[in-house]
Amino acid sequence: MRFLCLTLVLFIFSADSGWAYPSLGSTTSKEEKESATSESRFLSNIHQATLTGKRAGEGYFNSDGTLMVFQSERDSENPFYQIFLMDLLTGETTRISPGSGKTTCSWIHPTEEKILFASTHQDPEAVKKQEEEIAALAALIALCGKESPTPDPWDGGIIAVDSFMKQSVHDPSSIDSENCTVPRLTNKCWETSCTVRGKNAFGALVANRYTFYIGKDPQYPSLHLVLDVVE
Template sequence: MTPDSGETHLANVRQITFGGENAEAYFSHDDQWLTFQSTRDGRACDQQYVVRVDGTQLARVSNGEGKTTCGWFLPGDRRLFFASTHAAGAACPAKPDPSKGYVWGIDPYDIYTANRDGSDLKRLTNYGVYTAEGVLSPDGTRIVFTSLKDGDLDIYTMSVDGSDVRRLTTTPGYDGGPWWSPDGTKIVYRAWHYAPEDSAGLRQYRELLGQRMIRPNRMELFVMNADGSDQRQITRLGGANFGPSWTPDGRRIVFSSNHQNPRSRNFDLFAVNLDGTGLEQITRNPEFDGFPMFSHDGKRLVWASNRGADRAGDTNLFIAEWRP
């Protein structure tokens, strides 16, 4: 598959999945496998899968109950962790009331670990509220994640065995999507905070949160040190900016955004410096592009996209060689 016009950083674009909703694909440490979430096999909500980067040897990791999200390979690539709602019920969580407009459901995820074939499933957290979006630190010792466990959507870290939980963010409003820098010293994340004078906005946010929903139409990118210090805003683009990760050299952030038309569902991938300068557009397809991750060797980029879909709404995984 050839890249869209203007996608000069992407070469030899290849589609990995075909049909359904497939998203949040993240590389194993040896760059030979991906873990991702999918509604394949006629399922009404996501389960967690692994697949080789060439699209072969697809296998389900999660137990087929509830809904899953945000998988990641543990050191050695033999086990993974991911978030699942199955402890709250075998059925898919109820979808948000359409009368609320465009909202995301804050489902009761907790984080689990399992072998790559799905065996030996173990529960890592036990909060019974939204606890997901986990990413492993580069040294393999800690997990950063987002949780509602203290009443707001905040960012935490914990040891890989679930111990030593530390809260990093406390500002009222949404903080999520955390991702370690390649050297493990910083964390990038998405957030929307409310100024003291915007008491009505904060009240509406909390009312939705009480109904286990958020309205994700406004998000900007922030960065902080790995211990939560020096929190600072990177982007001021408007619209929804989310799914941040890092270039392999740790100097830039790659993310998805609809800031060019905030009322649109056309998201593209962009890159930006840590001080907010040097904004560069990576994808130019008139459909959704999101959840970017570089391979550990820095040679490839994987992401999810609606491009080339056989049916409206299909989201598939794509991989490309990266041209700096």
């Protein structure tokens, strides 16, 4: 199994100097200062938006820039990404994915109260796989005597991923992610990188073609980007 040694943090680039979140100028490590200096050649007024969890991944704004949906690892019982919605005016953050399995690639619909994301939570072995990953990381910590790197959430071959829609974008406090029934849009081998096309349809980039093998197991198909449109 491969491990990622790079900690990813999600940032917002804002022209408003009054942004409430802390600036990268407060970082203390030599590496962080050098990184901030290098970035300043291309970007200005950089502010950290996510302050919780081991790491954050892809994040996208809604049409008026008041909300951001993103993926993050911050659950002690799940070592993989889950989907969160942040109110950029208050900083309030709500998990909108069910909490089990792996998730990726969320997007806020431009005109409707919906969020699109990919998830493996309907995999009957999702929780078992989480527990196995946590045990493997704990064993590595015991062996190395220090905290292990974060695993690649998509390492190990093709995983059944489905695109879902979630309601109540502008009222995240009403979302019951534990008990909510999330409408399932697709049912293919492996799907991710979903996005929105126009105002009436969702588009999903689908990896589901057989040409060459990836990973260590030749039974899995290769990854190709194919546009599936769900009207």
